[in-house]
Amino acid sequence: MKTRYKIILIAIVLLVIIILALISNRYVELNNESGGRFNYQDTVQIIDDTYLGKNISQWQKESNDSLMSYHAIHGDSFFVNLGALVIKNEMIHHLEKHNIHLTNSDFKVHSGMMLTSLPPHVGFEAFVNSTDGNTYRLSGMTMRATVNEPIHITKLQFFDTSKELPLESILSQNNTIIIYGRNNEPEVNPRNFLISGNSEIAVNFQNNALVPIRIQGDGDWQNPNWYGPTVLPLTTATMNFENYGVYEWHSRTLPVPGSIASDHMGGGVIHIIPDDMGKLTFQDKENIGIAILQNSEIPWGGMWSNNDGIMIDFNRAIFDALPNAREYYKARAEQLIPFDIPIIIEKP
Known part of the structure; x- marks a missing residue:
């Protein structure tokens, strides 16, 4: 009897998941017909x-x-x-x-x-x-x-750039990434997720969408570099990462039976900073440094890296109101990043 009840319960759960997925796919179609990102x-x-x-x-x-x-x-x-x-x-x-x-x-x-x-x-x-x-x-x-x-x-916010900041000030809160799925549009917070540790680093994925989603790595979406947990609607699942480094991830809906279609529900990058930052390669420092600055209050217009370090670009409008913007934001960027990496802000 217990086995029969378990089978029935599993069947009900699967049926609910399929119905939610079908509703979600239909809503996406309707939303794409009537919506737009410009007003x-x-x-x-x-x-x-x-x-x-x-x-x-x-x-x-x-x-x-x-x-x-x-x-x-x-x-x-x-x-x-x-x-x-x-x-x-x-x-x-x-x-x-x-x-x-x-x-x-x-x-x-x-x-x-x-x-x-x-x-x-x-x-x-x-x-x-x-x-x-x-x-x-x-x-x-x-x-x-x-x-x-x-x-x-x-x-704009301004800070005393002479102070040394604790590592905790730049880390993401609650070890949790939230997948929203508002109006079925991909939305993740934060996209750049920063956490510290050396091994067995736990990251929580909170699914606020009304459909189950699967966490997976970069690459072909049907054959990603790695698979993470499946997160049921309005629940949270935890994934442990064995080593520090930079991990690009994506969230996708589960295909309904008889179909390979899967909607992208958002993604981002997990940056795991080791306790010993001397282990980081120059490229690691560039990637993590850019993530820290993109998460900050700095009003950057563009940001990239090359062999010289991290390049920050501002719309030239900022220099109309803040003639010393170049000097201040270079000092602020160096304050936020907890390791040495050159910061280059070109003159307008």
Whole structure:
């Protein structure tokens, strides 16, 4: 009798898992049909600035064909300059909504990333000083004469870089990685997971999604470098790593019977720092150092490594508000990383 009950219970659990997986796959299909990651809207004109003799309201009334005719004459710089006009207006609007008053309202916005569609999506940043003594980072994106909402406003944090920090200050909390699956979009926190130890290092994977997921290593998703635990919905599973090092991982839904389809639910990198940091290779130091800096409050724009060390790139907008940004953030990066590795910040 007990054996029969166990078989029935296992069958029920498997049935629930299959139903949840089918529901999840169907939801992904519906979400992909109706959703999108951009939210472009017109901006309400506040400033009187113009570009090519037209103000914001006038540009927003232009048809796409008309805008493309200007692009044919002026090239890609047309959409960059037009975007700078409309996003500065929207940045000022958001600052006013947050009751942030500037020491100089005539700030510059600088372009950054550009998605090469036509018309292109153009990213912008500005750094501004406010009368409350704080410095704020403003970032957003434009297409044509519209702005992708919302504008992101971040208050910069500054620290005494002369202090030595304990290793615990840079490690991830609770030895736990959370897989969210919000709206069935891959989302993991933190993506760069930092932990210390030499052997048998336990890492928890918390599955907040409504489907079971499998943890696995890098490589072909059907034949990864390693397999980890399967984590049931709304539960946590633990995996032990035998050695320090850098481990790239992914989470995927379980295929339903008769199918090999598996949705990617997010992934990241686990960085295990040994007690004796002298064991780390130069490449290990570069990878772990970049993870530490990407997890920090530093408002970097790009970050990579080469034979010289870790390179940090900033949008040139930061130097408008913080002329000494290069010196401060080099010192801050050296403070955060618990081993010696060259930090290079090129001049704008």
